Every structure is written in C-alpha cells, then in structure tokens.
Amino acid sequence: MSPLPKRQQNKLDRERRILNAALKVFAETGYSGANMDAVAIEAGVSKPTLYQYFQSKEALFSAMMLGERDQMLDVFEHPSARGMVADLMEFAWDYADTVLRPDLLSLARLIIGEVQRFPEIGRAYQEVGPDRLLRGIMDYLEGQRRAGRLAFDDAELAAQDLWGLILSAPRTQALYMPDRTPTRAEIARYLNNGLRVFLKAYSTQPETDLAELVRLIADHSLNQVQHDD
Amino acid sequence: MSPLPKRQQNKLDRERRILNAALKVFAETGYSGANMDAVAIEAGVSKPTLYQYFQSKEALFSAMMLGERDQMLDVFEHPSARGMVADLMEFAWDYADTVLRPDLLSLARLIIGEVQRFPEIGRAYQEVGPDRLLRGIMDYLEGQRRAGRLAFDDAELAAQDLWGLILSAPRTQALYMPDRTPTRAEIARYLNNGLRVFLKAYSTQPETDLAELVRLIADHSLNQVQHDD
DNA sequence: TGAAAACTTAACTGGCAAGTAAAGAAATCC
C-alpha cells in the first residue's frame, strides 16, 4: 500500500496536520493573536511535538505561508476549443470559484494584514498569485490577438482590465465582509457584465461575440438551475 | 481666540493626539501586536492618562476606527463644468490620490486583517468608503446617461466597472506590497487605459470622447512635468 | 520480544503587556 515506511509517513502526516492547523489558527486571529497551544490542539498534537517539527512560531508561520503559496502553483489550466467567448466565460468562473473560496479569502486577509511585518510574504504571493494569474490571461489574450479576434496594444493592461471588470467588485466586497459571501447569482451578475464590457472594448467583432455571450449566459443559467440542490 | 475654556480644549487635543497615535500604532502592528505603552509614548501621554480617556485597548481601537471612518465622509465633491471626459479624468485622479495614500492603505490593511475579529468594522467601512464612493460615481454617471452621453442599463454595474478599470490593479498591488508605492507615471498608465476602455464601452460618442481623452492626457502629462520637483 | 524512536502529559520559566494604585507635580480657574 504505502510506498514509504510508516515512520516517515507518520512524520509527513503530522507535518501536514500541523500546517493545516496553523493556517486555520493564523487565519482566524492573525500572527500576533494566534496561540501555539491552539495550533497544537487543532492539529491533534502535543506542544513539544509541535516544537519538534517547527522551531518557533515565526518559523511555523513562514513554512505554512510558503507551503500554501506553492500549492497555488498548479491551479490554472486553459483548454481552448469551443471559441473565445466560451473560453473567457470558463476562465471567469474558474477564477471566481478560486478567488472567492473562503479559505483563500482568509489567507488573503492574513497576508494583507501581516504584510507590513512580513514584507517578503506579500511579494512572494504577488509573484505566484496575481502575477502568475495575470501571465496566464496575457498569454491567452495574446493568442486571440494574433488570431485577429482581439485588438489591443498592451497585453498586460488588457489582462488587468479583464480581471478588474470581472472580479474586482465581488472580491473587494468579500474581503471586507466575510459573512456576506456573494451568491452564485451575484457573481454571475458581475461576471456577465464584465465580459460584456470587455468584449465591447476589445473584440474585433463585437456584435458577433456579444451575441455569443448572450447565448452562453442563457445556457449557463439553465445549467445553474439544473445543478441547484 | 479659543471659543472653549482651556480645560475642555486640552481634553480634546489630548484625545485627538491619542487617536492619531492609536491609528499609527495599530496600523503598524495590527490589533494584537499593538502595545498600549507604545500608543501612550506616541501620543506624548502617560499610560494612566491614556486609560482615563479610553477604558480599554478594545475601546480605543473601536473609537479610533469609527472616528477615522467619520473623517472619510466629507471627502468627495464633484464639480461638473468642463465636459464629461474632463470630469471623469478629475474623478479618477481624485480617487487615485485618496485610495493610494499610504495612511489610508495602512488603514485598509488593518481593517481587512482584523475583519474576522471585528466584523462590524468591516461593514462600517464598506458603508462609508466603497458604498459611498460608488453612490457618488453612480449619481454622476446617471446624470450623463440622462444627458445622452452614456448608455447603460445598470448604473451600479457601470460604476463598478469604472472603479475596477481604473483602480483595481494599482490598489491591489499597493495592498500586497507596501514598499512598492506606484509612481505617478504608473498610476497614469492604468488610469488612462481604464478611462479609454470605459468610454469605448459606455460612451454614446466613442470617437469624439476618445479624441478628447487623448487631448486631456497630453495636457495632463505636460502639467505633470511642470509640477515635478 | 525488546530496544529505539517518537509522542504525551503536566508542570514550569521567563518575559511581555494590559490594566491599576498611590503620591506628587503642574496647569487651570475663581
């Protein structure tokens, strides 16, 4: 079954449990407010064991943050088959579903709240989060530009615009009001509108693409109703 | 000279000094990390005096946050005389200059970092910050729509788009990287592009308005050079 | 089965920080 000897496997399991517990506790109360006893209890581990795995509170915090960061690396794929508008719509929902996940919002709040004390972490996340995301969007948009379906000079600005149009509003709101998680319908409202404005400003065939968008939105809301619990 | 007796005046002065000191200290290290001795020293006041003005750390924090909030109320005016594009440009720079101010960024980080512990404060700021700002933009855009210069169905979405196009990118970056304050030139890049896209998507006379925007951008960068120190 | 490794329990140290107490000094007002 297990490829590793039990000793090492246990060690890895515990380390993972500790890191998960650390994320939870730090995210709830911030770095200074977090309590190492609480981390130990949450991880189901005694405090001396905790300190055997991580030499200090700060070391645990850094390890947890960089570990979380590395998990974000392999998130976004972008298949491209059913046309640009459908691709953009799929992007948009993927990004929304990721960026608005409660655990990632907590993490973002933690980073933002601690960034003055740990500036490296802010930069580290900027690189693998927003920057990487942006590069993915840019690459795709560049491809569509070369194919003659979009028109722009500066791919970075185009990508920033897409992001800002689609997710700036719901994400900002979610950051400030953790209890008011936006519903799928609210997200859809921002997202559909954002795509519409983006296509209007950047598409080389606005009429065609906007019609396609309208069609996809109708499809999507049908699917939503079907998938509702 | 002073309309109040000195006793009361002193009291008010000290309270203000304490609140300012509290803002600085809390913003630097967060709620849990902040030290009441540091607040007292920063305010030039002894600790017992501090506790005579505010009964506890939490009371001081709340008073400071709500006080700062109330200061934001009377910020934005919007004169309208020299045409829509010029108005939008002035809005944009006003918002940028406000939203990217280091002290307000610190405050935003503090709110976001503490919002899970103090949810009321998140809501309170959402109401007087973003919501109020948004309403101002909406009112203006509505006026332009009635005058036939803009076209849209949903004023809130249009306002959110303007905001997202103009300030989402530099503000997010500034939140995550306090040391990398964007330069005027970088802000101008996002801002001019955002206005361009907004006009392209929402103006009823895109060609005219975009030409006007180009003219204004040229003017503005001339002024910038003149005003450089 | 028995030794080694790793974990648990429980108590402890040391330091920091919130909040308080008491006595004296300074400003304010009449």
Added chain:
DNA sequence: GGATTTCTTTACTTGCCAGTTAAGTTTTCA
C-alpha cells in the same frame, strides 16, 4: 494665591503565552 482638577512618575499586579524540561507511554521495526 489657593483650591481643584488633571496629568505624570513609578512601581506594581495579573494573566497570557512562547518555548522548555523531565518522566512516562506508545509505536515502530528488526
């Protein structure tokens, strides 16, 4: 100028929490 209020100094109490120690228990592996 003297009484009152308010602030300062200094020192203290109290409680929390990061990090440790030591003795005993469980798990793993050979």
